[in-house]
Amino acid sequence: MNLTNVSALTKLLRRYAQPSYNGLGLALGADSQQKAPARGDEGLRELEPSTAEHHSSFGAPASGSLRVSREYVSKLVSEAKSSMAFVSKMVEKPFEALSEAERYAIRYHLIAIAEALASIALHVCRNLLDQRPETPVHAFRLLAERGVISNEVFAELSKFMRLRNLLVHRYWVVDDEKVYEGIKRDFKCVEEFLENVLALIGGGL
Numbered sequence: 001m002n003l004t005n006v007s008a009l010t011k012l013l014r015r016y017a018q019p020s021y022n023g024l025g026l027a028l029g030a031d032s033q034q035k036a037p038a039r040g041d042e043g044l045r046e047l048e049p050s051t052a053e054h055h056s057s058f059g060a061p062a063s064g065s066l067r068v069s070r071e072y073v074s075k076l077v078s079e080a081k082s083s084m085a086f087v088s089k090m091v092e093k094p095f096e097a098l099s100e101a102e103r104y105a106i107r108y109h110l111i112a113i114a115e116a117l118a119s120i121a122l123h124v125c126r127n128l129l130d131q132r133p134e135t136p137v138h139a140f141r142l143l144a145e146r147g148v149i150s151n152e153v154f155a156e157l158s159k160f161m162r163l164r165n166l167l168v169h170r171y172w173v174v175d176d177e178k179v180y181e182g183i184k185r186d187f188k189c190v191e192e193f194l195e196n197v198l199a200l201i202g203g204g205l
Contacts, residue, residue, distance in 0.1 A: 073201060084190065095181075107179075110164065114163070117157060117160070122136060124139075157189060
C-alpha cells in the first residue's frame with residue numbers, strides 16, 4: 001500500500017486516530033533497509049515538565065534539578081497503553097478486513113507509542129541517572145547498562161525506534177501486513193519497559 005497523498009493521510013488520521021483513543025518484533029518491508037535514518041531520534045522532540053514549560057530537544061540538557069516527574073511519566077505511560085489498546089483491538093480483525101484508514105491509524109498509534117517510550121527514557125536518564133543521552137536509542141542503552149531493562153528489551157525497542165523513523169520519513173517502504181503480524185504476537189517488550197520504569201521511579205498504574 002503506497003501513500004501518494006499526504007493530505008489524504010492527514011484526513012484519515014483525524015478520523016480514526018482521535019486523542020480519545022488515548023509484540024514488539026515489528027517486521028519491515030523488503031526495502032526498509034535502504035537509506036533508513038541512521039539515528040533513532042529524527043524529527044522527535046520531547047516535552048518535559050519544567051518551570052518554563054518549554055520543549056527540550058533530544059540531546060539537549062534538561063532544565064532544572066535532578067527530579068523525575070511521576071505525573072509526567074504516568075501520563076506518557078497512559079498514552080502508550082491507550083495506543084497499544086487501540087492497535088491490539090484493530091489487529092483482532094483479519095488483515096484483509098482492515099480498511100486503508102484503519103491501517104494508517106495503526107501506523108499513527110505505533111508512532112505515538114514509540115515517541116512516548118522515547119520521552120520516558122530520556123526523562124528518566126536526565127532526571128534520575130544524571131545522564132545526557134544523545135538519542136532515544138542511547139537512552140535505552142543507558143537503561144540497559146544500569147539493569148533497568150534487559151538487553152533483549154533494549155534490542156527490541158531499538159528496532160521499534162527504527163520502525164518509527166520509517167513510518168514518519170519513509171512510510172512507503174513499510175509492509176503493513178508484516179507490521180500487522182508483528183503486533184499480533186504482542187507488545188511484551190513495551191509492557192516490560194513500562195513496568196520496569198514505573199518500578200524504578202516508585203510509581204504505578
